[in-house]
Amino acid sequence: MKKEEFLQAVEELEKALKHVSFEEIKTVADEIIDAFKKGHTLFICGNGGSAADAQHMAAEFVNRFLKEREPLPAIALTTDTSNITSIANDYSFDNVFEKQLKALSKSGDILIGISTSGNSKNIVRAFETAREIGVKTVGLLGRDGGVLRNISDYAIVVKSHSTPRIQEVHTFIIHAICQMVEDAFA
Incomplete structure (x- = not known):
């Protein structure tokens, strides 16, 4: 790793701060707050590094981020290997999140899909299922937002x-x- 790569990371963060809407981030946080206050659950999914990000985010809510408080109901759909592998084996990897969402979610819940391309088929299918159930969707995306940009709340x-x-x-x-x-x- 070279010093230039660190500087590139800082440049990307600065660029993102110019292009990412703080108001949209705040709106998403407000939606999550409202859902939690009403007894709803936050579901999070992603693939590869984004799966790790989903688990990281769920842990911050279930345990704590910076302050002592009661646990908040967040589930990473990336953690149950028995569910993931049985769904992928019997159906397709494209179904691993939607099947879990059908089993666990209800109207008023929230689903965050993390995808650096915005085109992850299993997240697209989960968002389509979420819409049918009445689950709000948040795409945390990269590049131009891909397909998910157009189907996210x-x-x-x-x-x-x-x-x-x-x-x-x-x-x-x-x-x-x-x-x-x-x-x-808190």
């Missing part, structure tokens, strides 16, 4: 073509959302 797009840089900005946005939500409950 809220789309936060990091305009970059570098997957590592997109993921770094996604982490920043996840932490911002976690802090705003936690401030409402």
Whole structure:
């Protein structure tokens, strides 16, 4: 790794701060706050590094981010390997999130899909299923937002073509959302 790569990461974050709407991030946090106050659940999904981001975000809500507070109901749909592998084996990997969402969610819940391309088929299918159930959708996306940009209730797009840089900005946005939500409950 070279010093230039660190500087590139800082540049991407600065660029994202210019192009990512703070108001949209705040609106998403407010939607999550409202859902939690009404007894609803936050579901989060992604693939690869974005799966790790989904698990990270769920843990920040279930445990805590910075302050002591009661646990908040968040589930990463990326963690149950028995469900994921049985669904992928019996149907398709494209179904791994939608099947779990059908089993676990209800109208009023929220689904965050994290995709650096915005085109992950399993997240697209989960968003289509969410719409049928009445689950609000938030796309945390990269590049031009892909297909998910157009089918999300809220789309936060990091305009970059570098997957590592997109993921770094996604982490920043996840932490911002976690802090705003936690401030409402701590």
